[in-house]
Amino acid sequence: MKINKSKFLIILTIVLLTTLIVATSPVSAETRRISLLNATVIDGRGAIFTFRIFGDFEKFPAYVNVSGTHYKLNCNLKPSDNNILVCRGANRGLDSLGGTTVEVAVAGFSFTTFVSVKDFYCYGIYDYAPGGEWGSIGTTCQSEKPPVGDAIEWYNPDWDDDFTYYFMNQGGFCGPENNFGAGYYYPWCYGPV
Numbered sequence: 583m584k585i586n587k588s589k590f591l592i593i594l595t596i597v598l599l600t601t602l603i604v605a606t607s608p609v610s611a612e613t614r615r616i617s618l619l620n621a622t623v624i625d626g627r628g629a630i631f632t633f634r635i636f637g638d639f640e641k642f643p644a645y646v647n648v649s650g651t652h653y654k655l656n657c658n659l660k661p662s663d664n665n666i667l668v669c670r671g672a673n674r675g676l677d678s679l680g681g682t683t684v685e686v687a688v689a690g691f692s693f694t695t696f697v698s699v700k701d702f703y704c705y706g707i708y709d710y711a712p713g714g715e716w717g718s719i720g721t722t723c724q725s726e727k728p729p730v731g732d733a734i735e736w737y738n739p740d741w742d743d744d745f746t747y748y749f750m751n752q753g754g755f756c757g758p759e760n761n762f763g764a765g766y767y768y769p770w771c772y773g774p775v
Contacts, residue, residue, distance in 0.1 A: 613637045616667070616691040623680035624700045631655065631686050631695075633667040644669045644688035648679065657688060680704075681723040699723045707747050707767040711740050722767065734767060745769050 614637030621631050629646065644655035653676060660666040669688060680699035685692060698704055704723040711717045719738050732749040747767035 614639060616688060618686070618693045618695055619666075621684075621686065621695045621697045622700050623677055623697055625677070628671045629676035629679045629697060631669040631688075633669070633688060635659075635665055635667050639689055642667060642669070642689050644686070646671070646676065646679070647685040647687070648676075648682075655686070655688070681721045683721075696721070703727045703765075705749065705765050705767055707734075707736055709738050709740065709745070709747075709769055716768075728765070736767070 614635075616636070617634050619632045619634055621629070623629050631644075631646070642657035644657050645652045646655055647653075653671060655669040655671060657667055657669040660668055667688070669686075679697045680702065681697065681704050683694060683696050685694050687693070696704075702723040702725055704721055705728070706718050707720045707722055708716050709719050719740065720736065722734060722736070728749040730749060730751055733746050734749075735744050736747050737744050747769055749765060749767050751765045
């Protein structure tokens with residue numbers, strides 16, 4: 583069967599237009615996404631996770647994973663901005679999450695995040711590991727900004743013992759050569775700082 587050139591061009595045009603329309607149509611599953619904005623603990627209100635959502639979602643099933651245990655989160659769109667999703671612990675608890683790193687999942691999207699404590703100062707604690715490198719062994723949060731040389735007791739799982747750790751900011755003559763940020767605790771600080 584022979585097709586003349588005009589019929590061929592019409593069929594080709596229809597196929598190309600259909601392909602173009604289908605290819606440029608938005609697919610809601612591909613345009614949906616969620617980004618984590620904030621993770622914090624507020625005294626008396628528990629853990630609060632705030633997200634920005636893009637696209638249409640029917641539901642927001644969510645949980646936080648703490649050391650292998652899943653805790654349900656209740657999520658609601660912010661009334662003043664329906665692109666902001668606020669999730670809280672179902673029992674208004676989870677106060678102990680402050681100063682820790684957790685995994686949180688909402689509507690099929692997963693995030694690993696540090697949970698800050700509102701109106702608290704949180705700092706990393708570093709020590710020299712048996713393997714020979716400086717590394718994080720935890721985070722401490724406190725209600726007041728510590729002065730340089732502030733001391734805390736902290737259990738170090740690498741050495742299976744409690745040690746004294748001293749607060750240091752970016753300056754000073756003792757502690758690790760690495761710069762761990764605007765402030766951190768580490769062992770072995772002697773003399774005035």
